[in-house]
Amino acid sequence: MMKHWESWDSEYIWHPYTQMLLSPHALGVERGEGSYLYLSDGRKIFDSISSWWLTLHGHANPIIAEAIAEQAKKLEHVIFAGFTHEPAATLAKKIIEKAPTGLAKVFFSDDGSTAVEVALKMCVQYWQHHGEIRTTFLALDGAYHGDTFGAMSASARGTFIKPFESMLFDVIHLPFPTPPQDNTKEFSKSEELFLDKLRDHAKNDKHIAGFIYEPLMLGAGGMKIWRSEVMREALKIVKESGILAIADEVLTGFGRTGSFFASDECNISPDLMTLSKGITGGFLPLGVTLASQTIYDVFLSSDRAKTFFHGHSYTGNPIICAAAVASLSIFENEDVFQRISAINEVHTERMPLLARKMEYNFRIKGTMAAMEPKNPEGYLSSKSLQLRATCLEKGLLIRPLGDTIYFLPPYSTTKEDLHKAYDILEECQPFLRF
Ligand SMILES: Cc1ncc(COP(=O)(O)O)c(C=O)c1O
Numbered sequence: 001m002m003k004h005w006e007s008w009d010s011e012y013i014w015h016p017y018t019q020m021l022l023s024p025h026a027l028g029v030e031r032g033e034g035s036y037l038y039l040s041d042g043r044k045i046f047d048s049i050s051s052w053w054l055t056l057h058g059h060a061n062p063i064i065a066e067a068i069a070e071q072a073k074k075l076e077h078v079i080f081a082g083f084t085h086e087p088a089a090t091l092a093k094k095i096i097e098k099a100p101t102g103l104a105k106v107f108f109s110d111d112g113s114t115a116v117e118v119a120l121k122m123c124v125q126y127w128q129h130h131g132e133i134r135t136t137f138l139a140l141d142g143a144y145h146g147d148t149f150g151a152m153s154a155s156a157r158g159t160f161i162k163p164f165e166s167m168l169f170d171v172i173h174l175p176f177p178t179p180p181q182d183n184t185k186e187f188s189k190s191e192e193l194f195l196d197k198l199r200d201h202a203k204n205d206k207h208i209a210g211f212i213y214e215p216l217m218l219g220a221g222g223m224k225i226w227r228s229e230v231m232r233e234a235l236k237i238v239k240e241s242g243i244l245a246i247a248d249e250v251l252t253g254f255g256r257t258g259s260f261f262a263s264d265e266c267n268i269s270p271d272l273m274t275l276s277k278g279i280t281g282g283f284l285p286l287g288v289t290l291a292s293q294t295i296y297d298v299f300l301s302s303d304r305a306k307t308f309f310h311g312h313s314y315t316g317n318p319i320i321c322a323a324a325v326a327s328l329s330i331f332e333n334e335d336v337f338q339r340i341s342a343i344n345e346v347h348t349e350r351m352p353l354l355a356r357k358m359e360y361n362f363r364i365k366g367t368m369a370a371m372e373p374k375n376p377e378g379y380l381s382s383k384s385l386q387l388r389a390t391c392l393e394k395g396l397l398i399r400p401l402g403d404t405i406y407f408l409p410p411y412s413t414t415k416e417d418l419h420k421a422y423d424i425l426e427e428c429q430p431f432l433r434f
Helices: 002-010 064-076 086-098 112-129 151-156 161-169 189-204 228-241 293-298 318-333 336-358 383-393 415-428
Strands: 031-034 036-038 045-046 103-109 136-140 173-174 210-211 244-248 272-275 287-292 358-364 370-372 404-409
Touching: 045 415, 064 318, 086 103, 086 287, 086 318, 103 112, 103 293, 112 151, 112 210, 112 244, 112 272, 112 287, 112 293, 136 189, 136 415, 151 161, 173 189, 189 228, 189 415, 210 228, 228 244, 336 358, 336 370, 336 415, 370 415, 404 415
Parallel strands: 136 173, 136 210, 210 244, 244 272
Antiparallel strands: 031 036, 036 045, 103 287, 272 287, 358 370, 370 404
């Protein structure tokens, strides 16, 4: 029986990334706990994708919930221009202490897309303060950086972006550096090609403002992974040319790839870094853009026109910052990386076997494991919808990216939870025959 509020949903709500004609009814969720969601019809489902890659320590984590409640009773919000508060200052200090060396300042915004917008705008204005007009960016083929116009421009031209393509600014997408098939240390042809193109643009194109990249793992582009050796080489090239490096860690931050930040796997720091998703443990929306001292200093001027004119009404919201501080305190007080390793162990045991059985390609990085057929159909693959529905009936929430099936579970996930998820996927084999 549908609850009364579920019928209000169908009547009044337009859901994101949803073709409303084909999926007019959203599933009602009454509550969440750990890695599970409890539906209004009584079902319990395993959230294998951390609800769009947000939930870190589990749904309704009591430590974060308590911090939010306490802060809400003290100060719910204050204008962040000219005012500050303890949760924002504490959060900024903690993030900078964890961030790659050289990142010195924290700029708050609302979500991953706005964190990216801020980074792109800082980059363009940085060059203007240097007396140069540079408005072209370099990015990776297959990249996804968000849904606002700047973030869409930086993203690969694909299904999501097609209707808006003519309105986007210039971004040169470099071929994705696919790692070699074997474990050789040498660069693959694809990695060489990426580095050659990057070198060429960095050396010869004086309009390039920055290089934006998802460190080590492309999320929405199909959970594709690239190697830290290549990232290091790319950053060397970029640094030598003076172009700014923007690491988009909206997905990869906070342990997802097995390191606190994916950028930690490379000993060259980016100039700008974007964070969101897991930053509040998945409780509240927050975007953060980290900038180097050099970038920050370029904006310091007695000329007020050189201010960085960007800000959102909710910038630096105290409740959101308190949630993020609480999430970081869990990293400080509990062995979160042990949980991350346990997830990785199950992936390493199960994913290669399943993928081989299905004759799929697969990849594993930290808490992420993905597989896809050798000849993928692409994002609009209809078979993946059937697979999703069947898994759901069996108590497993997945959301394939086209025909790329992946797990990226919350860190509250036990080995038993994840083995069960793999068992369900194995039972769905007929739907995996694309
Ligand atoms: C790497 C990356 N950057 C930016 C974004 C955009 O974040 P948001 O959806 O919070 O705007 C995403 C979202 O998936 C992402 O994966």
